Amino acid sequence: MAYSQAQTAAWLARLKAAGIDEASFDLRHILLAAINAEMADSMVTRRVNREPLSHILGDKPFWTLDLKVTPDVLTPRADTETLVEVVLKQIDDWQAALRLADFGTGSGAILLALVSELPNSHGIGIDLSESALAIARENAVRNQLSDRVQFQTGDWAAGLADQSVDIAVSNPPYIASAVLAALDPEVKDHEPHLALDGGADGLNAYRLLMPQLFRILVPGGLMAVEIGHDQAGAVSELARSAGFADARTARDLAGNDRTVWARKREK
Ligand SMILES: C[S@@+](CC[C@H](N)C(=O)[O-])C[C@H]1O[C@@H](n2cnc3c(N)ncnc32)[C@H](O)[C@@H]1O
Structure with a gap:
């Protein structure tokens, strides 16, 4: 799924403003997992609310x-x-x-x-x-x-x-x-x-x-x-x-x- 540069920049800014240390990393994974902009937006909101990335994605490599x-x-x-x-x-x-x-x-x-x-x-x-x-x-x-x-x-x-x-x-x-x-x-x-x-x-x-x-x-x-x-x-x-x-x-x-x-x- 391709997103506009403006949209991606806005999501990154929201994550950074929420104090997420690895905002770019998290956003990259959210964008890979989301199937459309609405889903990506709701995942970003969950992360802004400090839900762990692993809970939002549902899995974790180990x-x-x-x-x-x-x-x-x-x-x-x-x-x-x-x-x-x-x-x-x-x-x-x-x-x-x-x-x-x-x-x-x-x-x-x-x-x-x-x-x-x-x-x-x-x-x-x-x-x-x-x-x-x-x-x-x-x-x-x-x-x-x-x-x-x-x-x-x-x-x-x-x-x-x-x-x-x-x-x-x-x-x-x-x-x-x-x-x-x-x-x-x-x-x-x-x-x-x-x-x-x-x-x-x-x-x-x-x-x-x-x-x-x-x-x-x-x-x-x-x-x-x-x-x-x-x-x-x-x-x-x-x-x-x-x-x-x-x-x-x-x-x-x-x-x-x-x-x-x-x-x-x-x-
Ligand atoms: C730090 S987590 C480790 C989870 C996993 N082994 C890992 O390394 O990612 C500690 C685990 O111990 C479990 N636990 C706590 N008290 C316990 C007990 N008395 N007997 C057995 N398991 C217990 C918790 O439910 C939790 O799953």
């Missing part, structure tokens, strides 16, 4: 996948690809029949990315939110991975047996409750509270998760969790207390600490 995104799930972030990379770097045998588990799977982003790279792996994605799991299941079908993943309601790893998993991953909610109100409107007004709120110091989920991850991993199994940029020390300490002797940190592309990972020792 890793090599195209994921459906709605207000029921956290929009997958590019930073989370750090965790996927960390895990894949640790794999010796990519053909192995690995068992994966992703806690707080949301859209299914992490689990689906890992399973897409490991052709004989199987995975389970757990979330407290049934509406998030419905989106994760759709994403598995959309990316032709539904024969190797299942999604189940659960409270972190409570429903999984001891030593039943080779790789356990999570991107839990990690924002301190008091900070939530200061987040951008796209996040605080449009993303699920359950996906964001990490309690008073942002670490509640890690306190619960670390001993559970240790319990469900086989000896030699791999654990990786996403963290907030200032949480490496605290989360590594929680990992050590749970039994992961050599917790390490990996950085994202911006140079921020983003993932804590460790292997469960063989003995």
